[in-house]
Amino acid sequence: MEDLKNLSAEAVMAPFVGRDTLTNRELFQQLALQLDIPEAALDARAPVGKAGKAYNLFERKVRWHQQTLKHLGVLERVERGTWRLSGDAKKELTPAPRRAVLLAFSTDLGCALWANAEDVFSGLGEQITLAFTSPPYPLAKQRAYGNTDQASYIDWLLPILEPIVAHLRPGGSVVLNLGNDIFEPGSPARSLYLERLTLALHDRLGLHLMERFVWHNPTKPPGPVQWASIRRVHHNTAYEHVLWFTNDPALVVADNRRCLREHTDKHRRFMEAGGVQQYARYAGGAYTVREGSFSAPTEGAIARNVLSIPHRDPDQQPARDYAAAHGLPAHPALMPSRLAEHFVRFLSDMGDLIVDPFGGWATTGRGAELHGRRWLVTERCREYLMAAAQRFRGAPGFHAAFAANGGANGCY
Ligand SMILES: C[S@@+](CC[C@H](N)C(=O)[O-])C[C@H]1O[C@@H](n2cnc3c(N)ncnc32)[C@H](O)[C@@H]1O
Structure with a gap:
């Protein structure tokens, strides 16, 4: 039914965020308001199934999505007619259940999916020009969003990148922002994980290393604390790596005239x-x-291969304000938009598809949006996407599916 076309699983989940429980009656009311469903559609009944019993189509569709969300582990029933976000979904960061892919928000040029990257890219129906991403680093101290240790890092990351590489157009690029401050356990010797990863990307995924850019961050806080400030055997670091790979150096889609200084x-x-x-x-x-x-x-x-860009970035402010006002966690490991924008311009053309499997606050999507490229980002923590959506308000075609949709419960 045309009037119910926006009644998606994402829309049904949205009113629960920030609420302990919600009765079906409250849910129906909020959805009607939120999706602007006309009264006639709310009451429309039609015969269903062989028995031809008449059902309310709106309520039936909501219940169907409730069952899907229950199956995905997102909603749970408290008692007859009353539901809430499930135990897992109420934690500070809510990871997407495996195999669930829900739209968080979109614009005319791109979309952000609440999903595990593992569940998205093998099914992509088109070619990618650039994958620009900053995967969780193999840090000794875990981030709230989780990270893998050095020993299992390559075996964790490569299967996520593999379907992306398989969808790269000839001459397409994979660009990885990765930390350099990873040490052998208990030692000031730096880890060789970047070297191992580079070799694995070459040997196992057939990628060629084009450049090891240095992202110089003049406002990086002092560290590594243990080795520079306490044991005094290292300098404070001021850079991270940005490794650029392509599947075909002869055809590489790159033009330094698009990012002149x-x-x-x-x-x-x-x-x-x-x-x-x-x-x-x-x-x-x-x-x-x-x-x-x-x-x-x-x-x-012509730009030099040392990119000096402070990590504090005013472009993140709408997301920061929103997160602070709504008790959402601020993202702890953002890159500045200018870094993403530089590679978007350098390694793609207008209209090309750019992806980021580890979306965070969708900085890659933002860089692509600002420069007329199409984009697709996946992020597994729902709360990051709710704040990220604020960076796209005002973009042509902005639509918030479950994030920042102006719902009546005061949370969005
Ligand atoms: C270093 S942060 C990226 C921040 C991003 N570059 C930005 O500036 O907005 C890595 C992100 O990857 C997400 N993540 C980790 N594993 C993931 C997975 N399997 N699928 C999708 N996202 C994942 C984390 O939740 C985290 O937000």
């Missing part, structure tokens, strides 16, 4: 003054410059 005033003056004034040789003749070199005006400077 503004010329400095000094360089502009240098170009205007005619560039190099006299022939010179450097490094024993390995490098020479002729008179007039660098005088042709160019649109900007």
